[in-house]
Amino acid sequence: MKKILFAASESVPFIKTGGLADVIGSLPKYFDKEEYDVRVVLPKYMCIPENYRSEMEYISHFYMYYNGRNRYVGILKYELNGIPYYFIDNEEYFSGPTPYSDHFYDLEKFGFFSKAVLSILPSIDFQPDIIHCHDWHTGLIPVYLRSLFAADLFYTSMRSIMTIHNLRFQGTWNIEDIKRMTGLPDYLFTPDKLEAYKDANYLKGGIVYADYVTTVSESYVEEVKTPFYGEKLDKLLWARSNNFFGILNGIDYDEFNPADDPALYQNFTVSDFRKKKKKNKTELQKELGLTVDPHMMMIGIVSRMTDQKGFDLIQRVLEELMTDEFQLVVLGTGEWSYEEMFKHFAEKYPCKVSANLFYSEAFSHKIYAACDAFLMPSLFEPCGLSQLIALRYGTVPIVRETGGLKDTVVPYNEYENTGTGFSFRNYNAHEMMKIIRYAESVYYDNRRRWNQLVERGMKQDFSWNVSAKKYEKLYDQLT
Incomplete structure (x- = not known):
């Protein structure tokens, strides 16, 4: 031995x-x-x-x-x-x-x-x-x-x-x-x-x-x-x-398991997420005071708020993105300027943005389960665990192609109908915005394809x- x-x-x-x-x-x-x-x-x-x-x-x-x-x-x-x-x-x-x-x-x-x-x-x-x-x-x-x-x-x-x-x-x-x-x-x-x-x-x-x-x-x-x-x-x-x-x-597939996670409003699996996952969204919308709408796209961020995690890119284009039809739920703490940015947007758009400037493991599970997409535009990311958890909970990652993000998220290909998420290559705010809007278009205009993306992601094994x-x-x- x-x-x-x-x-x-x-x-x-x-x-x-x-x-x-x-x-x-x-x-x-x-x-x-x-x-x-x-x-x-x-x-x-x-x-x-x-x-x-x-x-x-x-x-x-x-x-x-x-x-x-x-x-x-x-x-x-x-x-x-x-x-x-x-x-x-x-x-x-x-x-x-x-x-x-x-x-x-x-x-x-x-x-x-x-x-x-x-x-x-x-x-x-x-x-x-x-x-x-x-x-x-x-x-x-x-x-x-x-x-x-x-x-x-x-x-x-x-x-x-x-x-x-x-x-x-x-x-x-x-x-x-x-x-x-x-x-x-x-x-x-x-x-x-x-x-x-x-x-x-x-x-x-x-x-x-x-x-x-x-x-x-x-x-x-x-x-x-x-x-x-x-x-x-x-x-x-x-x-x-x-x-x-x-x-x-x-990741520990016993700890991160949407089928029996006690933190969730509604448990679900790869076979029934189409019916049950949205319950997590509407309950979180109620809890956070966002507009309650199961059809509204919800994007999550669970992260330390630092330059390494790409928050300078978000800062550059968030005002412009607020014209789009999605809600943003943020959890985490970090640099003062980024915390203030999310506070500002949560006050300005209370029905669309929720800034939760603390950390709670149980609350993070609710976000992973409720959101449709998960944003990780990192400058560098040795591995990253959040995108693995997001895939496990049927939440489609939107990432920059670096380190472990590149190794774990397969970019969506609309011609072959393959992939498990969306990605962009250059560390550029407008390139990030473009891929977010592409994800939005798939979510709203081709829900069948979106659900197939979710299903492929949930079937990955990153245990x-x-x-x-x-x-x-x-x-x-x-x-």
Whole structure:
């Protein structure tokens, strides 16, 4: 049996700030338990809900030298869905009200976490074949494995995989501080190792020292080898091409299931969505004070409001789009200017626009189920989960052709009657507007074709089953 340890900074249901938590909370369940012993290690944040913290089992503790002194490392365990989760306890580092805070402090605590992940392994009697590291927070694990821990026979056979969920966030700071903090030797801080543009870079360290590097869609693998998407690491990623793979994220089909989702006004399936899906729309219209009309097209957005997500394109043409016959339902928070934009339009067009400037998981499910189309005009999107959820709930994605959006949404072809959504290529507001209006025309003028689009989308399989098989193949190659 192959032993795999996932190391990450967050995971549902314990702590979540973004899509990374969904991946860590879902993917381990889908491996073949006869072949793979998969476990997960996380920081024990004080902001993890009390009902989980109170049921964690104490395993052991010890002291580890880090940043100039011996520091407490507690080990706790919690089993969920047959997966053992280990939590590294240190109140000095993990007692804040949120998992992330000041950037320098985050670098210090995730440096500690990376060293502690390796240090706890003898205490939990687990000698993984592969440590699967996720994003910059765990970037130093492959570095420690091949430097300070390399002489210990317990660690010599271990391999590591570094998965990049978002290349924009790399964990960088000046070399002297990182060297002092982490205790890593001088020879590691050179341009072919951890140094990047005169700073130390955690993610770069992980990319250099991991045996394999992966990211979360096949298109994003190719994009990040170019200067535009590569965030100054494109040459390094190009150099690692032979060991750099794209494996698409999935979604948990048990959690996202319109047939039995308790958040919905009306459950539905691919066989009865034509009758039942519209009930979700009319009930949401009533709840939000929009004009109640089952035939009016409704477009949804569930997102962080940032430039990365294409909100500058929406800002450019939203006034012009308000002359069209559709309703817009928005859920999320982010940059002040975008929040103000949606507030303004919701006040100006109260029957057409609903701005919900907060986040609620249950409410997001209502939007996915109620809307006819879902807008994601991202500047870049390593994978994207929202378009996968939208397809699952019979809501047609309108996306820009980038990263995982390009890999998962097949553009509608009216001549062959194929496709699962609508897409545009260039990062251009009027090109986006044109494709939205094309989607409107299909919705209003050819409802039969629209329903066939919905049906094809709902029949797609973007569950973790598919992705887990690809990871298993990668693990087999590495071991």
